[in-house]
Amino acid sequence: xxxxxxxxxxxxxxxxxxxxxxxxxxxxxxxxxxxxxxxxxxxxxxxxxxxxxxxxxxxxxxxxxxxxxxxxxxxxxxxxxxxxxxxxxxxxxxxxxxxxxxxxxxxxxxxxxxxxxxxxxxxxxxxxxxxxxxxxxxxxxxxxxxxxxxxxxxxxxxxxxxxxxxxxxxxxxxxxxxxxxxxxxxxxxxxxxxxxxxxxxxxxxxxxxxxxxxxxxxxxxxxxxxxxxxxxxxxxxxxxxxxxxxxxxxxxxxxxxxxxxxxxxxxxxxxxxxxxxxxxxxxxxxxxxxxxxxxxxxxxxxxxxxxxxxxxxxxxxxxxxxxxxxxxxxx
Numbered sequence: 001x002x003x004x005x006x007x008x009x010x011x012x013x014x015x016x017x018x019x020x021x022x023x024x025x026x027x028x029x030x031x032x033x034x035x036x037x038x039x040x041x042x043x044x045x046x047x048x049x050x051x052x053x054x055x056x057x058x059x060x061x062x063x064x065x066x067x068x069x070x071x072x073x074x075x076x077x078x079x080x081x082x083x084x085x086x087x088x089x090x091x092x093x094x095x096x097x098x099x100x101x102x103x104x105x106x107x108x109x110x111x112x113x114x115x116x117x118x119x120x121x122x123x124x125x126x127x128x129x130x131x132x133x134x135x136x137x138x139x140x141x142x143x144x145x146x147x148x149x150x151x152x153x154x155x156x157x158x159x160x161x162x163x164x165x166x167x168x169x170x171x172x173x174x175x176x177x178x179x180x181x182x183x184x185x186x187x188x189x190x191x192x193x194x195x196x197x198x199x200x201x202x203x204x205x206x207x208x209x210x211x212x213x214x215x216x217x218x219x220x221x222x223x224x225x226x227x228x229x230x231x232x233x234x235x236x237x238x239x240x241x242x243x244x245x246x247x248x249x250x251x252x253x254x255x256x257x258x259x260x261x262x263x264x265x266x267x268x269x270x271x272x273x274x275x276x277x278x279x280x281x282x283x284x285x286x287x288x289x290x291x292x293x294x295x296x297x298x299x300x301x302x303x304x305x306x307x308x309x310x311x312x313x314x315x316x317x318x319x320x321x322x323x324x325x326x327x328x329x330x331x
Contacts, residue, residue, distance in 0.1 A: 088166020195275020
């Protein structure tokens with residue numbers, strides 16, 4: 001019975017349980033009780049996309065996804081996050097039995113992990129790789145907090161299935177979508193998808209700019225062009241508005257529910273959505289269920305973005321920012 005330590009506690013978020021709990025409560029309280037006329041949590045919203053940066057940056061945005069999440073029938077929670085440090089052509093599973101948080105431990109669903117291992121399509125994370133990666137860990141305190149509000153005791157908390165998603169190509173994402181589709185079809189399964197959105201700036205090697213439309217520049221490069229260090233600072237629109245448009249294009253593509261539309265958007269704009277692969281895997285899984293007639297009804301199987309913000313407002317080419325977005329999908 002081994003436990004993954006909360007390796008980013010004390011740096012990316014508070015290691016003090018009382019402080020962390022209060023911060024989560026505060027951010028959740030800032031989210032309205034309804035969105036677009038729908039009371040939160042949204043009934044049937046078993047899938048969310050939420051960011052994974054340090055809590056001082058992305059904690060408030062993530063609260064919108066978690067407050068939308070329907071845990072009423074939850075018996076297990078799948079957590080899919082992108083690999084930032086470990087090269088993976090596919091997906092990997094944890095070897096641990098527990099994931100620690102300053103609030104308490106989350107139990108790993110070893111039975112489901114074993115089922116996935118038996119497909120032969122998953123690698124195992126080493127302890128070092130597991131504890132180095134932040135995209136999974138940054139969701140654990142929020143998951144624990146939401147479970148503590150829903151269930152009477154920690155003994156009743158649904159177990160966790162953490163999945164690290166590597167640099168998957170589209171066909172591999174579809175293959176994993178087929179693997180996860182039966183689990184997603186189960187009304188007792190919840191899926192949390194970890195992703196930040198645009199990482200803009202020279203330090204991220206991404207300085208894409210969308211000129212105002214209509215303009216000759218916009219017409220000649222609909223996906224935008226890269227700003228160079230000595231270029232004149234653009235003002236029509238300001239860089240931060242261009243970043244917002246790039247992210248809106250990505251979110252719109254995701255909201256269509258078509259995996260290929262999202263892939264096409266990324267190909268056109270090269271947007272640095274770090275969780276593009278876990279998003280792609282889950283979109284592919286939803287498409288499998290749609291093809292089987294297991295997701296029907298208006299709006300079902302479609303992500304709805306409810307919050308978007310950036311770490312800063314970039315005006316100069318030397319500046320940088322990271323974008324955070326939260327969404328839910330009713331299955």
